[in-house]
Amino acid sequence: MLEIKTPDQIAKMREAGLVVARVHQACREAAVVGATTRDLDEAARKVLADAGAKSNFLGYGGFPATICTSVNDVVVHGIPDRETVLKDGDIISIDAGAIVDGWHGDAAFTAFVGEGHAPELHELSRVTEESMWAGIAAVRKGNRLVDISKAIEGYIRRQPRPASGRYGIIEDYGGHGIGSEMHMEPHLLNYVTRKRGKGPKLVPGFCIAIEPMVSLGTAATHVLADDWTVKTDDGSWSSHWEHSVALTEEGPLVLTAVDGGKAKLAEYGVTTAPDPLATA
Template identity: 75%
Template sequence: MVEIKTPEQIRKMREAGLVVAEALKACREAVAPGISTGELNSIAAKVIADHRATSNFLGYHGFTGVICASVNDEVVHGIPGERVLADGDMISIDCGAIVDGWHGDAAVTCFVGSGHAEELLRLSQVTEDSMWAGIAQVKKGNRLSDISRAIESYIRRQPLPPKGKYGIIEDFGGHGIGSAMHMDPHLLNYVDRRRGRGMKLVPGFAIAIEPMVSLGTPKTHTLADEWTVKTNDGTWSSHWEHSIAVTEEGPLVLTAFDGGRAKLAELGITAAPDPLG
């Protein structure tokens, strides 16, 4: 069953999305050599608490953090703890929050220190831009596969890095979001014709779009902690995510401070008005 929200419920999701945006902003500003992933977790936890929201990660199937902190070849679901970030590391930070029962979920990739190889900087940019290509397809009348196709097509069009390729992670993807963090439907970041075109997008539908791309294989494995996912070949990966609602006026990026207005304008898309003004 796919959940369709009322305008008031979308408004609550926007509130949750802004809490997530604030938490990720605070974490990004704190990322530096010498900080631990546990300290980043505490920073995000304080932001969530200060906004009188709750974490949808903490306790989720036993998860012990309010963020996922995935470093270098870790794709997703890294558990925050004692690991100290070093100059040259790359970290993806995933965070979520709940306001009055309604969820927000987003992720960013950050660089620790300086001097990163151009192929890593480009990997993150390609992953982020593919997310926005998918977001541009979140409009009334389109289908789920239009989002998947836009993400995959954007990545496939990019020049390959000199010592690798872009592997679109196969085992994980986006998801519906609303009164729960993970809901139907599952969103692939590539087109699988066996699944058909997928559901038609209608106002009130919300989805988290989250491409994960490596510099090599699309294959992954989960560590003994039963959470942390790594690439099979040890290549580094990037993860970006936003939660988006379909409205009559266009897409509303619930977890972006400006509702997605600036980035969508670059793509020739008009974002929906922000229900919070």
């Protein structure tokens, strides 16, 4: 069953989402040449502690860190450590979450370390991020879950092919419901398949984490011996973007975006819901 949230519960999720946004900013500033992925994890821990929030990653299924740090050909679930030192030209996906009064926030972004990245890497990140926003724009009353998947895949498929020949939409991982738990029903594919059907209808109180993962090659992945780290089979580099979104009577609210998604969704002709934490 889907968990439908009340306005008060969505306000709590907005609190958690803004903590996640602060974690992202701290990690973005820490993702410099010579830093270790553990340095980023420690930056995230400090933000959570200062906010009085809890990590929803640490201990989840035995995960040993506060955030996921996925470098280059690692798609998701990379474990921060002292051995992985960021180098000039690396890209890194930083996935982070927070719990405030039992309510969850979850979001991810791709950062560029240093300078001199190939144009196709910037385009990979842009395509992945914009496909996420296309999916978020489809979070509206009367739509169904498949409309989000269709918007994400459609955006990616319409883009010019990269020099590598294709964009691989990662198939084994996707978005998810979020609320009183970090991962809840429904599972959200980043592509359309007839086997999954149309999925549930989107109604006010519906909350979803939308997170496309795209590579410069294959969609196939494998998990390393640590049982967490996911890499592309062909070694192609990948990008990962994610936001948690709530659908309200007034429209969507991007819980983990500082402005609630207002600027980006305006590009799609979508008006965001009022921020429940905004002061007059």
